[in-house]
Amino acid sequence: MNHSEILSNPPRVLSQDERSFYFEQGYVVKEKAVGQDWLDRLNAAMVALVETTRNMTCSTQTYDLDAGHTAEHPRLRRIAYLDDLDPVFWDFCKDSPLTDLAADLLGPNVRFRECMINFKWAGGGQEVKWHQDFPFYPLTNTTVAQFLVCLNDVGPDQGPLQVVPKSHQGPFYDHYDEDDNWLGYIPDDRLTKAGLDTAVDLTGPAGTITVHHCATLHASRANLSKLGRPVLIVTYCACDAVGYTAVTYPSSNCLKVVRGEETKFARLEPMNMRMPPDWSDGYTSIFDHQEEA
Numbered sequence: 001m002n003h004s005e006i007l008s009n010p011p012r013v014l015s016q017d018e019r020s021f022y023f024e025q026g027y028v029v030k031e032k033a034v035g036q037d038w039l040d041r042l043n044a045a046m047v048a049l050v051e052t053t054r055n056m057t058c059s060t061q062t063y064d065l066d067a068g069h070t071a072e073h074p075r076l077r078r079i080a081y082l083d084d085l086d087p088v089f090w091d092f093c094k095d096s097p098l099t100d101l102a103a104d105l106l107g108p109n110v111r112f113r114e115c116m117i118n119f120k121w122a123g124g125g126q127e128v129k130w131h132q133d134f135p136f137y138p139l140t141n142t143t144v145a146q147f148l149v150c151l152n153d154v155g156p157d158q159g160p161l162q163v164v165p166k167s168h169q170g171p172f173y174d175h176y177d178e179d180d181n182w183l184g185y186i187p188d189d190r191l192t193k194a195g196l197d198t199a200v201d202l203t204g205p206a207g208t209i210t211v212h213h214c215a216t217l218h219a220s221r222a223n224l225s226k227l228g229r230p231v232l233i234v235t236y237c238a239c240d241a242v243g244y245t246a247v248t249y250p251s252s253n254c255l256k257v258v259r260g261e262e263t264k265f266a267r268l269e270p271m272n273m274r275m276p277p278d279w280s281d282g283y284t285s286i287f288d289h290q291e292e293a
Helices: 004-007 018-026 035-052 086-094 097-106 284-291
Strands: 026-030 063-065 076-078 110-118 128-131 144-150 161-163 200-202 211-212 218-220 231-238 257-259
Touching: 004 018, 018 026, 018 097, 035 076, 076 218, 086 097, 086 110, 086 231, 097 110, 097 144, 097 211, 097 231, 097 257, 128 284, 161 211
Parallel strands: none
Antiparallel strands: 026 211, 063 076, 076 110, 110 231, 110 257, 128 218, 144 211, 144 231, 161 200, 161 218
């Protein structure tokens, strides 16, 4: 479906103005969209998973450890495959206001792709450099977005997500260096006309959902505050958006339809974008790729 067709469907969570804002600006923020009951369940499941990492000494595809991680003081950058690790996350991905909100922006037929938590641990949680999501996982069309749930209050000092308004309107940036090495970010010299000076912080109280379009330029500063910033990230796409490459975190629920029904045809948008590396042998994390680069 194109934008006008999506907007012709009655909204479930967002207002019509909020939906239009998303299509115009490439992002939207909905404060307190997730109730306290869901937050309590999600936070409890998150804490239990962090506890299982105390004796880990190196990262895996599921658990990405931050520098300084110890049994006494665990520090993580990411936990992936959440929908397979604890049923509360899969319940949330398929039967919560988040999925209804996804239908407001992607159309009535919605497919689940992946679920993870990005941590920015207090006192130095790692920055993320400017990038777009779509070059990591190109599909036949751009009706795909990441939905971030603030599990705790997120303020400007905690390294919140930053987005450049209207940057989803183009272009797609090359995320490789001059020697064809994958970087996982866009070099500074390619961003001189990207409007980074207009970037806005996406903050809000616990339960806030922020959504950014797959082509929106975004980044986040290091968290130098005394408060951690765990954010639940869920990626959904329209059912007519079919991937050209392997999914980065192919859980047992990956590509399941969570709203509406399966579609018979893929919708193709004309685009010219460089393909990412082959992730079929396993994907680590954007933190790992950017750190290596």
